Amino acid sequence: MIDLLFYLxxxxxxxxxLGMLLNVKNTVAGAxxxxxxxxxxxxxxxxxxxxxxxxxxxxxxAGAILVVFLFVVMLLNLRxxxxxxxxxxxxxxxxVVIGALVCVELILLVPSxxxxxxGIPADFGGYRALGAALFTDWVLAFEVTSLLLLAAMxxxxxxxxxSID
Amino acid sequence: xVEKAVALSALLFVLGALGALTRRNLIVIxxxxxxxxxxxxxxxxxxxxxxxxxxxxxxxxxxxxxxAAEVAVGLGIVLSLFRNRxxxxxxxxxxxxx
Numbered sequence: 001m002i003d004l005l006f007y008l009x010x011x012x013x014x015x016x017x018l019g020m021l022l023n024v025k026n027t028v029a030g031a032x033x034x035x036x037x038x039x040x041x042x043x044x045x046x047x048x049x050x051x052x053x054x055x056x057x058x059x060x061x062a063g064a065i066l067v068v069f070l071f072v073v074m075l076l077n078l079r080x081x082x083x084x085x086x087x088x089x090x091x092x093x094x095x096v097v098i099g100a101l102v103c104v105e106l107i108l109l110v111p112s113x114x115x116x117x118x119g120i121p122a123d124f125g126g127y128r129a130l131g132a133a134l135f136t137d138w139v140l141a142f143e144v145t146s147l148l149l150l151a152a153m154x155x156x157x158x159x160x161x162x163s164i165d
Numbered sequence: 166x167v168e169k170a171v172a173l174s175a176l177l178f179v180l181g182a183l184g185a186l187t188r189r190n191l192i193v194i195x196x197x198x199x200x201x202x203x204x205x206x207x208x209x210x211x212x213x214x215x216x217x218x219x220x221x222x223x224x225x226x227x228x229x230x231x232x233a234a235e236v237a238v239g240l241g242i243v244l245s246l247f248r249n250r251x252x253x254x255x256x257x258x259x260x261x262x263x
Contacts, residue, residue: 017180106175111168118217133219152234159241
């Protein structure tokens with residue numbers, strides 16, 4: 001059952017990514033199919049016992065980041081993508097072949113490096129365990145992250161302003 | 166299941182890299198970078214599950230924060246670029262291209 005759910009959401013995620021990648025006409029539809037990928041990935045996180053990460057994935061990626069993308073696409077009125085996808089067809093074909101080779105290589109090699117599976121405690125991936133890890137072992141990284149968010153906020157406002165006073 | 170998740174992550178990463186390298190729309194390139202970050206997140210969660218270590222989950226939180234910051238700054242750049250050039254085609258902004 002769990003395997004079946006995994007295959008379902010994996011297929012949805014790949015289909016959404018392909019929809020974003022191959023849709024050269026409509027940027028809005030590309031962003032919406034990427035929402036499908038993000039939500040499926042959230043479900044896969046839950047299947048991998050990462051409950052809090054799954055919720056945050058759907059909240060932050062599908063709920064916030066992709067909505068910002070859609071805002072900008074609509075603000076710039078880019079419904080029709082006017083670029084010519086025909087240029088550099090040979091280079092793109094070569095890129096697809098190399099990409100497929102890299103993908104096959106990774107799929108064949110990485111699982112053999114995994115090693116034996118460890119047992120996990122009952123509350124693995126819940127907010128309690130993750131919060132305890134975040135605020136004890138990783139508290140410095142957490143604090144530095146707030147500085148990064150502040151810098152990004154100031155930078156975004158400055159960049160998007162019409163004129164700097 | 167962890168092996169399958171890692172394989173899915175490799176596939177999604179390659180798809181995102183292809184999008185970032187072949188598409189010419191700046192917004193689509195940013196979305197492809199988001200897809201690559203998501204693939205890395207999936208690999209981190211899978212390895213975390215395999216070894217029973219929560220450090221991977223903490224890294225995923227950091228990556229989510231970095232992705233949000235990157236989108237805010239990147240889309241700010243797209244906005245000001247569109248104001249100056251009336252275009253989001255990366256071939257119109259090739260000043261730094263070799």
